[in-house]
Amino acid sequence: MRRSLALSFLLTGTAFVAFSPAFAQGGAAGTLAPQGGWSLTRVDNPSNGAATYCALARPYEKNIIFTLGRNITEEYSIAVDFQTPQMDPEKPYKITLQPGPGQIRAFEMLPVSDRAMVVRLGWDESFFEALEASQNLKVSISGVDYAFSMPDIKRGQEDLSGCIREVQAARKAASPSPEKVARGDVLNAEAGSGLKGFSARKDEGKSQGNVPPPAPAKPSAKTAAKKDVSPTMPAMSSAAQAEAADIRNELSAVRAENITLRQALEQQRRHFEEDYKKAEDSNAVAEMKEKIRLLEKEKAQLQARALPETNGEKDKIASLERSIKTLEENNRNLKGELQAVYASEKKEALLRKDLPKNEGGEISVAQAKELKTLQEDLAAAIAEKNRVAKELEIVRTQAEDKQLAAVAGDKGLERAVRRFNEAEREIKRLGGVLEQERKESAAEKKALEDRLAARAAGENQQAARISALEEELESAKKQLGAAQNISADAARLETDKQKLAQDSAALKTQLESEAAEKARAEQENQRLAGLLEQERNVSAAEKAEKKALEDRLAAKAAGENQQAARIAALEQELESAKNQLGAAQKLSVKTSRLEADKQKLAQDSAIWKKQVSELKTRMQEMTEQNKVLASEKEQIARRVETLEAEHMAQKEQAQKQAPQNIAETERLQADIVKKDAEIKTYRDRLRTAEKDISSLQERLASSTPVPSAAARLNEAHPAAGTEERVISIPAGMSQGDVQGLLTRAGLPLRGNIKKSSSSAALSVYSWETGALRGQAEVSPLDASPDGFNGLVESYVEKARRQCTGDFAAAASGQTPQRTNYELACVSGGGTVASSVVFFQEKGSFVAISHETSAENMDMAMDARDQLASGIR
Incomplete structure (x- = not known):
């Protein structure tokens, strides 16, 4: 704690570096440049x-x-x-x-x-x-x-x-x-x-597991010399070993090819993700912003031109403006609302069909009401679509939210959960190559089966050979029983039999290994088949949901057809009214009134034709935009289907791993509780340190001397049966005097005190005590015109000049004839701390310092306090 307090004060405003030593000098110089890529x-x-x-x-x-x-x-x-x-x-x-x-x-x-x-x-x-x-x-x-x-x-x-x-x-x-x-x-x-x-x-x-590869068997000289018994044995052993070596080489080549293919697949996947991300980030956003800007501009132009004069025209134009505003708001919404734009395109087609018929007269109030009803139906369909999209989004993010909520508050755990989610999403990307892997696994399985069949045939041949050789050996044994002089041949035959048995055992081990590899391949095929079956089930569910959506769209289309039929009936009524109006104009009594009405109708029709022409132009432009949006809608629909498939696969995977996740979560929660307890302990220590630092700063600000640890110990607990210990300083301070002073202070010296240098103006003595390096400098008190204080300042200034980095000094425990100092030098080589006591005695100025690293600074301060506590 004392060392922390001292460093907090000494190194305030100082660039503090790590205490680890820098690189040793004298090695290779310069920077090595790479000679290729990763x-x-x-x-x-x-x-x-x-x-x-x-x-x-x-x-x-x-x-x-x-x-x-x-x-x-x-x-x-x-x-x-x-x-x-x-x-x-x-x-x-x-x-x-x-x-x-x-x-x-x-x-x-x-x-x-x-x-x-x-x-x-x-x-x-x-x-x-x-x-x-x-x-x-x-x-x-x-x-x-x-x-x-x-x-x-x-x-x-x-x-x-x-x-x-x-x-x-x-x-x-x-x-x-x-x-x-x-x-x-x-x-x-x-x-x-x-x-x-x-x-x-x-x-x-x-x-490689301390299992060296089997060396090929070599025939002995004795076997090569005698060819009368079993002359084909050495050739058979070499052939078996060569065949085994060929199998190992072929297996190594296949594994190397698999590694190359995996690397190529990973590189293609990265390129595809980068291209897709760039296209999604730049093109889609730019296109949507440009569409929004054009729609807002067109809206302002239509509002400036829409100035109807009659009440009926005002109602109609207001209704059309509301329709246009609704479409523009839909275009500014999320991409999920493109389904609603597609429905609005059908509605606009019906309106374009009605407008040419109404160019010669006014649109009836019933038609305006019908248009309003259609707009309300369109808004309801859009709201329903938005609700379904939100539900899909909630279901898609529910699993990840639950995992993140379980570890909320711990950044490390949250990062681990996110990495887990990223790994899950990475697994989903592999769905596209499942079929290719299945084919490759099937091909490997077929190749392994062919190899196993070939090895089985070879094993049968080896067994037949071994049986024949055993029969020959039995015959040779019988001959040996009759002729004792060929016992050496019998021993050779027994040796050859053991070699053949070893070769057979090696081949059996190899066959068992290949059989195990075949079993692993079959398990992999079964796993891939299970995944494929799961995808098919998910695809069937998606098809059923898609069929339900198509039925709903068909029902909407049927409702629109009914509305179109109602509009056609209204158009027929309007045409009949026009015919009756033409017959009534033939009557002379109503000629003048009908002529005035005709002129007014012509004027109104001209205005209406102009507005209808503008609306037709506007609708053609919106039709082109809707076609583009419909294309984008289809792309997004396909993307939604893909995401739903991935979500189902992720959901099933999460359900399988739920027990593991629960156990892992419980373990992480226990670790969190343990870490919280440790954090509380460190916080309590930090609060205590802050209080001590605050107290130290207040004492320094008020120039109140800070008693050392040894002084406080002597004041509180003096030695039993003794008075306060006082160390007298002899005049001159010779080498023996310094050693006696240190011994009486209770400092454990390592060896004797050495005299580093001596002159008429300065004597320097050095020693070691544990991790501390001690030094005493004795000089005449009148060496400085400023006396004691001037010599203290000269010593501190000399230490400042010798420091090649940042330097800090702090005084404490000052009296007229004694001053304590803490010095620190922070450089590239580390931090060096020194605790010094300055005092005067019989015309001599004495400076005793103990130097060490920052880690052992409290030891230097204790040594200084032991000396200073007894100096008057």
Whole structure:
């Protein structure tokens, strides 16, 4: 606590840096430039062929290969491969990594081989944040420095994260039960597998499970010399071994081809996502904004031109303006409202059909009411569509909301849940390649079956050969019973039999391995078939829902047809009225009145024709826009169907994983409670420290001396049976006097006091006590015209000049003949703290200091207090 208080005061306003030492000087100078791009590789587990981690490798100058690995538990490892022997595998090396200013990681490790070093970082978020900011990684290995330039490390990190998500999704899809993941070094087995020729393995046999490949059997000299008994045995053993080697080579080639295909598929998926995101972010938004601007402009123009003169025309135009306003509002809504625009297009077609018939006269009040009714029906349909869209959105986000709500308040857990949701969405993208994988699995299964059949035939032949050889051996044994002089041949035959038995056992083991691989392929086919069946079920449900929507649209269309029939009947009535009006005009009694009415009707008709012409132009433009919107509506409808399918698959997956999620949530909640208790403890400590700091600042502001820990201890608890301890300072302060002073103060010295320098004006003595380095300077008191205070200021100024970084000094416990000081120097090499006591005795000025690092500053202050408490 005392050290925290002192540092809080001394280093206020001072740029504080980490206490870790900087890189050792004297290594390689300059920055190593990359000699190519990042190479991303998925590394599989040799035991089961499943991907366990991803490696990001790149060659640099001086033939050095740098590799960054990450496993499925998001633990990182770094490997540096020099390609040539440069290290002792049995010697530990000190390693420091510096991704950026103020970020240093120190290790002491054994190299994995004489040319490669692997460092396990684990999950270190601040390390990679600093690396992305600086784009330069400094590595020091036992004093030899390397600086790797990484201008595109962020892009490489994104590729590495994508590879890990793919590995996690593949493992989750392949195995319903969670597997136990090894938490060793990611690159311990093969640090440089991302590039050809790079390997960080210390022992080839260990990296492969200590099982060396079977060596081909070689016939002995004795067997080759005697050809009278079983002359074909050596040839059969070599053929079996060659056949096994061919099978292993073929299997390695198939696995390499699978890795290449997965990488190509991942690259195509990334390109597609980038193109789709760019198109969605730029084109769709720009088009919608442009449409909104044009509609608002047209609305303003129509409102400026719409000036009807008659009451009937005003009602009609007002009704049409409300219709146009409704359409414009619909265009400004979300893309989900395009279904309503499609319905409005049908309505506008009916209106265009009616307008040419009404150009010669007024539109009746009944037609206006009918139009209003149609608009209300259209608004109701739009509202129903919006409600259905909102329900779909709520169902789509319900699962993610529940997961996020369970961990609300903890950013780390929320980030983990979001990564889980992203992984789930990544799984949905793989639906498009399920059929291709099924075909590939079927082809592999067929190839494995053919191989198994061939191996079975070979095994039968081997069994027949072994049986024949056993018969020959029995015959030879009988002959040996009659002729003891050929016992050596019998021993040779027995040896050949054992070799054949070993060959047979090896072939059986290989056949069993291939049978297990075939079983795994069949399980994968069954899993893919189950997923395909689930998709078919979801597709059937979607078809049923789509059929229901089509029935509703058909019902709407039937209602519109009925309304069209009513409009046609009204048009017939209007035509009949016109005919009757024409017959009435023939009457001479009503000629003048009808002529005036005709003129008025002609004027009204001219005005109406102009307005109808403008409305027709407007409707044609809206028709073209509606066609475009209808096309977009179809695209969105297909996208909605796709999203619904993905949602159903995600929902089923979430239901399957619900028990696991509940257990994981309970575990996380328990961790949260534990972390909250730890946070409360730290907060209590912080409040206590803040109170102490506040008290210290108040005392310093009021120039009140702060008693040291030793002084407070002596004041509160003096030694039993003794008075206060007083240390007298002899005149001159020789080497023996200084040693006696330290001994009486109770300081444990390591060795004797050394005299560093001596002159008529200054004597310097030095010593060590534990982690402290002590020094005493004795000079005449009249060396400065300002006396005691001038000498104190000269000492502090000299320390300030010697500091190459930021310097801080604070005085405490001042008396006319004694002053205590705390000094600190913060530089690139770390922080050095010193606690000094200045005093005078019989014409001499004495400065005794104890120097140490910032971590041990409280020890230096205690030593100073032990000396100062007894000095008068």
